[in-house]
Amino acid sequence: MKIVHVASEIFPYLKTGGLADAVGALAGALADAGHEVSVFMPGYRAAVEHPLAGAAERRLQLRVEMGDMFMSGDVRAFSPRQNLTVYFVCREEFFDRRHPYGTPERDYEDNHHRFIFFCKGVVETLRLAELRADIVHAHDWQAALLPLLLRHAEQRHGATLAMKTVFTVHNLAFQGVFPMRSFYRTNLPGELTGIDGLEFYGQLNMMKGGLLFADRVTTVSPRYAAEIQTSEFGCGLDGVVQTRAGDIVGLLNGLDPAIWNPARDAYLPARYTAADLAGKAACRAELLRRHGLDPGFAGPVFGMVCRVTEQKGVDLVLANADFFRTARVRFILLGTGDPRLLAALRELAAGAPDRVAVAVRQDESMSHLVEAGSDFFLMPSKFEPCGLNQMYSQAYGTIPLVSRVGGLADTVTDLDENPSQGTGLMFPPTAEGLRDGLERALRLHAEPARLAAAQARGMKKDFSWTTAAKAYERLYEEAV
Ligand code: ADP
Ligand code: GLC
Secondary structure (H helix, E strand, O other): OEEEEEOOOOOOOOOOOHHHHHHHHHHHHHHHOOOEEEEEEEOOHHHHOOHHHOOOOEEEEEEEEEOOEEEEEEEEEEEEEOOEEEEEEEOHHHHOOOOOOEOOOOEOOOHHHHHHHHHHHHHHHHHHOOOOEEEEEEEOHHHOOHHHHHHHHHHHHOOOOEEEEEEEEOOOOOOOEEEHHHHHHHOOOHHHHOOOOOEEOOEEEHHHHHHHHOOEEEEOOHHHHHHOOOOOOOOOOHHHHHOOOOOEEEOOOOEOOOOOOOOOOOOOOOOOEOOEOHHHHHHHHHHHHHOOOOOOOOOOEEEEEEEEOOOOOHHHHHHOHHHHHHOOOEEEEEEEEOHHHHHHHHHHHHHOOOOEEEEOOOOHHHHHHHHHHOOEEEEOOOOOOOOOHHHHHHHOOOEEEEEOOHHHHHHOOEOOOOOOOOOEEEEOOOHHHHHHHHHHHHHHHOOHHHHHHHHHHHHHOOOEHHHHHHHHHHHHHHHO
């Protein structure tokens, strides 16, 4: 099949979170399965400057209708592997910036223009290049206008651009909500400004476009597909999601074994397998040393890598500050995000410099070392559409401590509830819940045989994308 993926981030060109990993790996798995795959993302500065993109083989000039004017842009295309073409939709004014979405303080004020332009640039490229896709698969709000824009362009030009569209929700908490006056930039029919269209409390909601108008809607875990139909997790769109109740499916993300495999991981100072964990001990010592902690420390080491936000339960960690200050443990967090939470984390580290380390930066290499070198990995998320790190943890022989939500509940089995199959510890998404998880982790650490068995089970699990890619293949076939 000809499959087109559209997302605002794709690994390795730009990554702020799991969306990039998921889309990059899914596109690669589908290309490996023999499909003709194209992926589109904005030509952010970091992406255009990426070494793999250096030799962009083809360029296409774009004139994109944006309301009452046309804006120019260009598309750069290259093929990093067989069956895969990467397209960057470029316009300096919009994407040649230091950050993809905004400064650490606030979102860019023209994000509606930037992503309307991006979506329309994709449609225009499909039209000019006569790609004739079987499936156009859009991810999250930045790409959510595509189903509508495609249909509209097809009506206007009398050409089929895509047989069917699929929309995947990676995170319903980010919806792309803007003043309705920016709607005219889409050139879509005026009736779409109503409640059955893109209207959301008087504003323009881009996510709603994907939810209502894609031929198929998916989420990144089965449990999240059910959760977002409730007011607790629906972020105000639960009613809209319910209108798709009959055909929304949750397909679990996988992990890319070419990137996340402790036996081959080039970022690690030592590699290891389930049969021989010596390399993991070396990673652990290196992780502690790199953070100014005693590399010989024998007690439990807790690691965390995340966007520092309330979604990830960083406030729940802070509510348990006394545990990290006083228990015989070490805690290392790598993350960037909310300045208020970061300040509180730095304060925690400053008060217990021999126990707690906080590294505030994006660091792909260190994120691998934290996974490999920790005994326990913390993910006390308030909600989690899928979550990747709990899968990486299991593959790396690190016990995940997760809250019982979304994809976390779908991919981790609690060791106390299911002693013969457990691979992690699960608890409610509250400060007390996390505390209970931490105490249970201490007990587990004191029982090496039980711990080793849980590690071995986790490392044996199959989280590869092959399974997930097959599920998407079936979905595409059914849709077409
Ligand atoms: P989300 O997409 O909600 O942020 P996921 O668990 O799906 O959560 O994916 C997060 C991804 O981003 C993981 O691959 C994680 O290792 C990575 N990540 C998060 N923060 C950092 C950081 N500061 N440095 C490097 N990688 C990070
Ligand atoms: C989102 C979600 C995360 C998911 C990722 C990839 O960023 O927050 O749970 O793993 O998308 O699908």
